[in-house]
Amino acid sequence: MRAECQFAKAGQGLFYNGILVDDRGKQFSFVYDCGTLKMFGASKVLSASVQDYKGLIGSRLDLLFISHFHQDHISHIPELLSGISLGTVVIPHVDDDMRLLLAAQFDGIDSDGDRISFFRNPSRWLLDRGAEHVIVIYGSDDLGEMNSNDEPREPRLDFDPSFIKVEAYSSQRDSSENSEPYGEIFECEWCDLQAYHYAWEFKTFNPYPEKYDPEPMDGVKAILEENNNDFRKILRDKSLRRKLKNLYDKNFCGNINDTSLVVRSRPLTPARMSFYVDNNLSRNDFEQFDCNNEPCSNHCSERADTLLLGDVSLNNDLIHRLFKRYTSLQRCIPRVVLIPHHGARPTFPAFSLLNR
Numbered sequence: 009m010r011a012e013c014q015f016a017k018a019g020q021g022l023f024y025n026g027i028l029v030d031d032r033g034k035q036f037s038f039v040y041d042c043g044t045l046k047m048f049g050a051s052k053v054l055s056a057s058v059q060d061y062k063g064l065i066g067s068r069l070d071l072l073f074i075s076h077f078h079q080d081h082i083s084h085i086p087e088l089l090s091g092i093s094l095g096t097v098v099i100p101h102v103d104d105d106m107r108l109l110l111a112a113q114f115d116g117i118d119s120d121g122d123r124i125s126f127f128r129n130p131s132r133w134l135l136d137r138g139a140e141h142v143i144v145i146y147g148s149d150d151l152g153e154m155n156s157n158d159e160p161r162e163p164r165l166d167f168d169p170s171f172i173k174v175e176a177y178s179s180q181r182d183s184s185e186n187s188e189p190y191g192e193i194f195e196c197e198w199c200d201l202q203a204y205h206y207a208w209e210f211k212t213f214n215p216y217p218e219k220y221d222p223e224p225m226d227g228v229k230a231i232l233e234e235n236n237n238d239f240r241k242i243l244r245d246k247s248l249r250r251k252l253k254n255l256y257d258k259n260f261c262g263n264i265n266d267t268s269l270v271v272r273s274r275p276l277t278p279a280r281m282s283f284y285v286d287n288n289l290s291r292n293d294f295e296q297f298d299c300n301n302e303p304c305s306n307h308c309s310e311r312a313d314t315l316l317l318g319d320v321s322l323n324n325d326l327i328h329r330l331f332k333r334y335t336s337l338q339r340c341i342p343r344v345v346l347i348p349h350h351g352a353r354p355t356f357p358a359f360s361l362l363n364r
Contacts (some may be wrong), residue, residue, distance in 0.1 A: 009205050011275065011312060015346075016057035018043070019050025021080035024272070024316060024346070025061050028206040036206045037064075040271060040316050043083035046115055054084050062092065067254055070095040071201065072139075073212065075126070075268040075318030077102060077110045086122065094139045098199065100214045100269050101146045104237065110264065111243055112252035118244045121322040126241040131193045145214045147270060180221050186349045207276040215320060224259035228252065245251040268318025272342065275312050315342040322347075 013026035021044030028036040042058065044050040069092055076079055102110075111117055111127035131142045201210040231251065235242050242248045313350040 009275070011208070013273070013312075013314065014052075016061065018054045018057060020045040020082065021054060022075075022287045022346075023054060023057055023084070025060075027064060028203065028208050030206055034069050034205070035065070036203050036208070037068065038073070038210070038273075039069060039084065039088065040073040040273075041075050041081040041318070042085050042088045043079060043081040045080045045083075053159070055087060058084055058088050062088070065092075067091075068095065070203075071210070072097045073131075073210075073271055073316075074270060075271075075316070076097045076100060076265065077107060077130070078113050078265070078319070081318070082126075085126075089098045089137050094134070094137060096143065096144060096153055096201070097134045097139045098143045098201075098212055098269065098271075099134075100267050101144050101195070102267055105225050105232060106264065106267075108232060108239060108242065109228050109252055109256055109260075111223075111239065112242060112249045113256055118246070123241065124239050124243050127243075135193070140192075143194045143199055144193065145212060146195060147197065147302060182238075184363065190290035190311040209274060209276050215268065224255055227255050235353075260276045266321055269321045270315040270318065270320060272315045273316065274342075314344040314346070316346045318346075 009031065010029045011026060012029075013024070016023040016025055022041040023043070024040040026038050028038075041063075044054040069089070072085075072088075074085070074093065074097065107127045107130075111124065114120075114123060114127075117123055117127075118278060124128070131144060134142050201212075203209070231242060231248060235248075242252075
């Protein structure tokens, strides 16, 4: 099996992508975020990166992660998905009022009906563009319990065991008529995705859900109620967009970064694959991100272990716990860590845990 992963050129933004190729030449493609800001030609730079990647993967993207809904992480997703088929998408749960608040910050949103549709219902938008499955991750404080002995909770979702296996706990399938005929929506607290055919795994969770002060959101909720939850009407109204921007600038200043999904991407060696098969289900706590207290060399490749943090704050208590967990296991610290930027409020204690 061969893996090629890169942080592609994106200017002020992020476009992390990879391709896994098995011994027979069959490939599996994945992306974590695809966006930038319209400044200093960054949009052209990212467009070139997107086209280069699409030239490599051909007609299908197998797995897409959207860490959070800031412009510099999602702006070029429509371009990425244009003209290709789409497998599984994993996104964080974000309430209507917060999505409206974020949408109002997006450049040119008033004249971009397609973008408004995305913010109104990201799952529906993705399914309409051919996604086979959309997994919406709800955060859970339970994930912060390091020593939890709770057993994993059913159900486990098996899409295609020979291709990609998904384990999702506390999951509910959207059985409404809106799910057909496009695909399926699953809502869960966290999920593991194992591309067994390629001996690779992705572990994801939302470490800091909806911890913002609810009071400023009252103003956003009022705007929604007064306009019958009509995103198009609101976002095309200049005065209402101004109100939403003022609420955002006054009360958040980037702290909404903490809704980001955290993803750990790494290979499954034969020993670790056997561990999953023998134990059937994984633990529902932070131990899902380490090597289950076994020597790291027995389970994962130290050279290809990547931790993607989106824009989560490194002084977030749960992230601190995660890094401390790594340091206690020494060799299980990821070799590559995406350090959050600008409004993500990094702190020196977190950096010191990585400087080993």
